[in-house]
Structures are given as structure tokens and as C-alpha cells.
Amino acid sequence: MNIQLDKTIPIAVFIAGLQACSASDTPLYASTMNAHSAGVAGAAGTSTHAAAGSVAAGDSAPSKPSTAIGRKAYVGLFGDGAVGVVDVDNRAVVTTIPVSAPDGLIITPDGKKVFLSSGDTASVKVIDTATDAIAASIDVGSKPAGLTVTPDGRFVVASVGGADEAVIIDAKTNAVVRHVPVGQAHSSCVTTDSHYAYVGSQVAASPAIVKVDLNSDTPAQSFAVDKSPRALACEADHIYFTVVGLDAVELLDPNTGALGAPIASGGSPHDVRAAQPGQTELVVSQTAGDLEFIDVASATVVAHVLTGKLAHWIAVNADRSLAYVTNETDGNISVVDLEKRVVTDTIEVGKAPRKLALQP
Numbered sequence: 001m002n003i004q005l006d007k008t009i010p011i012a013v014f015i016a017g018l019q020a021c022s023a024s025d026t027p028l029y030a031s032t033m034n035a036h037s038a039g040v041a042g043a044a045g046t047s048t049h050a051a052a053g054s055v056a057a058g059d060s061a062p063s064k065p066s067t068a069i070g071r072k073a074y075v076g077l078f079g080d081g082a083v084g085v086v087d088v089d090n091r092a093v094v095t096t097i098p099v100s101a102p103d104g105l106i107i108t109p110d111g112k113k114v115f116l117s118s119g120d121t122a123s124v125k126v127i128d129t130a131t132d133a134i135a136a137s138i139d140v141g142s143k144p145a146g147l148t149v150t151p152d153g154r155f156v157v158a159s160v161g162g163a164d165e166a167v168i169i170d171a172k173t174n175a176v177v178r179h180v181p182v183g184q185a186h187s188s189c190v191t192t193d194s195h196y197a198y199v200g201s202q203v204a205a206s207p208a209i210v211k212v213d214l215n216s217d218t219p220a221q222s223f224a225v226d227k228s229p230r231a232l233a234c235e236a237d238h239i240y241f242t243v244v245g246l247d248a249v250e251l252l253d254p255n256t257g258a259l260g261a262p263i264a265s266g267g268s269p270h271d272v273r274a275a276q277p278g279q280t281e282l283v284v285s286q287t288a289g290d291l292e293f294i295d296v297a298s299a300t301v302v303a304h305v306l307t308g309k310l311a312h313w314i315a316v317n318a319d320r321s322l323a324y325v326t327n328e329t330d331g332n333i334s335v336v337d338l339e340k341r342v343v344t345d346t347i348e349v350g351k352a353p354r355k356l357a358l359q360p
Contacts, residue, residue: 069094071359072129073315074114075326075333076102079351083116085132086333088358091347095132099125104147104187105355106156108171114357115156115169117144124158126174129359136174140167146187146231150194155214157197159185166199166212180220182210189234190214191254192277198239198254200229209239209252223257225250231271233281240281240294242269249283249294263299265292271313275338276320284311284325291325291336303341307334315356326353 072094073086082096083105104117107129114127117140124144126136142162149156149171156169161184168178183203190197195215201208207228211221227243238260239252247267251260267287275282281294283301289311293303308327315324316338323336326349333353335345 072132073324073333073356073358074105074107074116074127074129075349075353076105076116076355077350077352078102078328078354079331082350083114083127084349084353086347086349091335091345093347093349096350097127097132097134099134103145103355104158105357106147106149107357107359108149109151109153109360111359113171115147115149115158115171117147117158119143119145122162124156124169138169138174138176140169140176141165145185146200148188148190148197150190150197150214151192152194154194157188157190157199157212157214159187159199161185161202166197166210168212168214178217180210180212182212182220183208185210186229187231189232189239191234192236196234196254198232198234198252200232200241202228202244204228207243209241209257211254221257223252225252225259230269233273235274235277235281237278240272240283242272242283247287249281251299261299263294263301265301266290266304270311273314273316275316275323280338282314282316282323284314286310286312289327291323291334293341305336305341305343307336307343308332308346312354313356315358317358318360324356324358326356328352328354 069087071088073088075084077084081100082098084093085095087094101119103119107114112129116125122142124138124140125134128135140158141160144158144160146159153171156171158167160167164183166180166182166185170177182199183201186200186202188197188199197212199210201210207225208222227245230242232241239254241250248262248264249269250262266285269283270286272283279296283292289309291305291307292301295302307325309329312326312328323338325334333347334343337344
């Protein structure tokens with residue numbers, strides 16, 4: 001390695017710096033790059049962090065051992081055919097896991113397993129977060145899409161569109177324990193008490209949201225809706241959901257199936273979830289490329305935060321202070337301060353990031 005020393009820096013200081021980098025298992029170039037990135041802010045008070053090794057979005061990022069990091073995020077990189085593992089604190093991709101056609105992606109409440117649907121293999125993969133390697137593959141049927149995990153960590157609900165089923169998986173044993181008929185199942189949400197799953201059915205002639213009792217074999221109950229559901233969020237009084245071809249967020253009474261007045265968005269809303277349950281919901285607009293804040297009391301969008309092109313998915317951290325938004329066209333993740341309602345960081349991750357999950 002050819003290193004040119006700055007003549008104004010004493011050689012003893014430079015050598016000490018090299019020893020410090022060696023002791024911390026951090027390459028000198030990486031330490032310099034991170035210090036520079038941390039000190040450069042964007043126009044809105046943001047900083048941009050590249051994948052490990054400072055590679056461009058979409059290129060293959062060098063890996064560093066995941067044992068060297070703490071909390072991680074997992075993001076499906078549809079364009080790369082991989083799952084990116086992101087060091088949340090240092091805002092960098094540390095490794096990638098090859099998976100074809102990554103679609104639904106969730107992490108268990110204990111942070112030990114990631115479940116990932118692979119649309120072209122008719123399976124759900126299980127990633128061990130201790131090793132960041134695929135530990136199991138579960139056959140679920142053709143075209144698995146959205147995944148949801150129950151808050152108590154018992155079950156994973158897989159929406160399997162090609163099989164016209166919601167497939168219930170035991171999250172501890174990875175065994176399929178139940179098949180529930182749901183035509184062209186696409187995505188779902190689960191109630192906070194882990195009792196019910198609400199599964200979106202995209203049958204064109206009769207779109208619906210199907211209520212599934214996870215504690216018994218009680219027959220599922222189907223609620224008709226106007227258009228095919230995309231993403232759903234289960235809250236105490238309503239199911240918030242987005243649909244194909246409507247620039248608004250819909251509301252459904254979880255007991256009666258009655259629809260409420262739609263909440264207008266910036267266009268093509270996709271993922272929806274709570275910032276503060278009962279107070280504020282979040283939704284991404286793929287047309288506007290932003291994260292929108294819905295005031296629950298007034299059922300209106302009260303704030304917009306620009307994130308990036310084709311905003312796709314949202315993950316909220318455990319203390320609900322930050323939201324992470326994938327921007328599919330831009331190949332990055334925006335970090336949004338939910339109190340200040342500004343983007344504070346941008347993380348370059350790879351090609352076509354879609355679903356995202358955070359370790360607690």
C-alpha cells in the first residue's frame with residue numbers, strides 16, 4: 001500500500017493512528033471516509049452514507065463480519081437478487097445474502113430470525129441473524145408475497161397468491177401448521193393481541209380483506225372492498241390499507257367490515273403503518289416520493305417529508321423516534337426523524353430496495 005504522509009503530522013502520531021485503527025478492526029481508509037461523511041450535511045441537515053467500501057448503489061459491496069456490528073436492518077434488494085444487511089448505527093451495508101426475487105420480509109420480535117418470501121421459488125427462506133446465513137427453506141406454494149409476524153412471535157402469516165392461501169408458519173419450528181383459503185392473497189397485518197390476521201385478497205372481480213382467527217380453526221370471514229388491497233396496518237379501531245388504483249388510504253372496521261371515508265394521499269400510496277398508535281399513521285406515496293403523516297383524529301394528511309423516487313416500504317424503530325423508508329428507484333433508505341419530521345440520513349444500499357425490517 002503506497003501511503004503519502006502529510007509532513008505536518010509527526011510520524012509517531014501517524015503510527016499511533018495506524019495502531020488504533022488496527023486495534024479497532026477498522027481500515028484506515030474506512031475510518032477517514034466515515035469521519036468525512038459524518039461531517040458533511042445536505043441541504044436539509046442530512047448526510048449520505050455509502051455501502052461498505054464506498055461503492056456505488058447497486059454494485060457488490062465488500063463485506064465485513066456482522067459480529068463487528070450491533071443492531072441490524074435487513075432489506076430486500078430486488079434488483080440485486082439479494083438481501084442487504086445494514087449496520088443501523090453506522091449506516092452502511094455490511095454484507096449481502098443471495099436470494100432470488102426477494103419479496104415479503106419480516107423479523108421476529110426477538111430479532112433472531114428473518115423470514116423472507118422468494119416469489120420464484122415457491123418458498124419462504126429463514127435467515128439466522130447471528131450468522132446472516134439462510135438456515136431453512138419452507139415450501140409454501142406458488143408466488144408467496146407479503147409476510148407478517150404476530151407480536152407474540154408465535155406465527156408468521158405468508159400470503160401465497162399462486163396457491164390462493166394464507167399459510168400459517170410456526171415461527172419457532174419453521175413448520176407450516178395451517179392453510180387458510182384466500183384468493184390471490186397478497187399481504188396482511190396482525191392485531192396487537194396476536195389473535196387475528198387480516199389478509200388482502202386481490203381477486204379482481206371480488207377484492208376483499210379476509211379475517212383469520214389465529215387461535216382456532218374458526219372459518220375465515222371475508223369483507224368486500226372496492227379495489228385490490230396492497231398493504232395493511234392493523235390498529236385498535238381500524239384497519240388502514242392501500243389499494244391498487246386509488247390515491248388514498250382506506251379504512252375498514254375490523255369487526256363489521258364497514259368502510260370509512262378514504263384519506264387522500266400524494267398518489268399511489270403503498271406501505272402504511274403506525275408512528276404513534278391511535279395518534280399518527282404513516283404512509284408512503286410512490287408518486288410524490290414522500291412519507292406522509294396522517295392525523296388519526298382528523299383522518300387527514302398533516303405533513304409530508306420528501307424521501308426519494310418510488311418510496312416503497314416503512315420500518316419504525318422500537319422507541320418510535322425514527323422511520324426508515326426504502327426508495328426503490330434511488331437505491332437507498334431515508335432515515336426520518338418522526339418528531340422533527342425531516343430526513344436526517346440517507347443510506348445507499350443497492351438496486352431496487354423494497355421490503356425492510358429492523359432488529360428491535
